[in-house]
Amino acid sequence: MIAFLPAITLSGFWIGGELALVAIALGIPVLYALGSAPGGGLLDLDRPLPDLIDGATAGDLAQKMLENAADAKLATACVMVEAEGLNDLRRRTGDDVIEALRAVMLHRLQGLLRRGDRVARLGDARFMVLLGPSVRLDLEALLTLSDRIQRALEEPVETDAGTQFVSVAIGFCGSNRLRGKASGDALTEAARTALTEALGNGPSSIRAWSDTMQAERNARKSLMSEVERAMAKGQIRPWFQPQLCTSTGAISGVEALARWLHPERGIVPPLEFLTALEDAGQMDRLSEVILEHSLTALREWDRQGLEIPRVSMNLSDVELRSAKLVDRIRWELDRFDMPAERLGVEVLETVIADSPAGRVAQNITALSRLGCQIDLDDFGTGHASITALRRFTVHRLKIDRSFVTRVDRDEEQRRMLAAVLGLADRLGLETVAEGVESVAEHALLAQLGCDHVQGFGIARPMPQEQLVDWAHRHAERIASAQNIGRGAG
Structure with missing residues (x-):
């Protein structure tokens, strides 16, 4: 319209005189405005x-x-x-x-x-x-x-x-x-x-x-905004759940589990905030926080003479796709002067099954070569093949709690668990049973040959400082049991 304005104006003047010129001068802006209104141009339906x-x-x-x-x-x-x-x-x-x-x-x-x-x-x-x-x-x-x-x-x-x-x-x-x-x-x-x-x-x-x-x-959306602020303020950090060796009863490791210590709501369950962190694109930042606090705790426990061989942390599919993951973990291990063998990385079975190649596979392989221990989490709930277990250099299988629950009272459950443990033994893999809730389950798992156990029946996740007291009490219980055993002999 603007491009033809001079020609239209001149023609109007010669044909209709001044009145036509005035009409054009008043009318063209109106036409231009109408053409620019919503619905004009590309918005004309x-x-x-x-x-x-x-x-x-x-x-x-x-x-x-x-x-x-x-x-x-x-x-x-x-x-x-x-x-x-x-x-x-x-x-x-x-x-x-x-x-x-x-x-x-x-x-x-x-x-x-x-x-x-x-x-x-x-x-x-x-x-x-x-x-x-x-x-x-x-x-x-x-x-x-x-x-x-x-x-x-x-x-x-x-x-x-x-x-x-x-x-x-x-x-x-x-x-x-x-x-x-x-x-x-x-x-x-x-x-x-x-x-x-x-x-x-x-x-x-x-x-x-x-x-x-x-x-x-x-x-x-509100939770996403709040959880980002909580991360920045240091309200989200790991609590640690002990894992016990079934042969000696000693602590064989701890699992680092994210907890949100809300100033008003108290402890916020992970299921409520982990999804929000993922939606906010903060999972990489979460793994950085968990890793730093875990290595700090491990170094402090060493200083206090506490024997905790290693700490394990969970890595999601999102975190395992990060191109910087391996370099970041290597740098943190060097910074804390910590051998890679003392860091366990827990990967869901479904992640390995769904990622036979690509960045996820490369990162898992690189972490294993670095010396980190690879645990296959929730084993039995996915569909990872035996070939995948060898290709990814898995060190331990974490048996899902669905195999453990009622194992002391359900014969079919017991046979299924025995088959899983037999498979792990033939593959030369250690096993960790999750979700152990009772002394009977603990005892039966030891009899069936499970190497390590973890669950509320042993200890709930706890802060770094509280774990020190729990570990000392646990060591005293083991010593007392050994003394009783020698006395009975």
């Missing part, structure tokens, strides 16, 4: 949309759709769709296959929708669908549509790398579920919240937005 848009544009498009629906006294809705597992697929097949999948998914979505509906891609694996004004967009109708979208997008796709299968999660919100005069940003955010809920509930989930869901999301 009557024009084709770009394949890829950003969040701000998505909110503006939703705002325009809401206004159109309100003018017609009808409803609209926003549907968020995400293809799950594309990052893993990219590592196996490459970027070209992913681009082909995106194109197919976008084409399929466009083929499902009506003339007044709009669809665009929001990110690497996410698509947004805006439904044109309609009389019937209740929960049942939106669930039916979401199911149709999911079934269409989960149909196999033929690519140069072979047939590809993708699972799809969907979250949606209808405008009639929002209170008051909601904005386009509110509509898209509600659909994102529902999608986040769907992604957290397993593959191929579909979720509708609700007030309760938003309240829970707000609570999670």
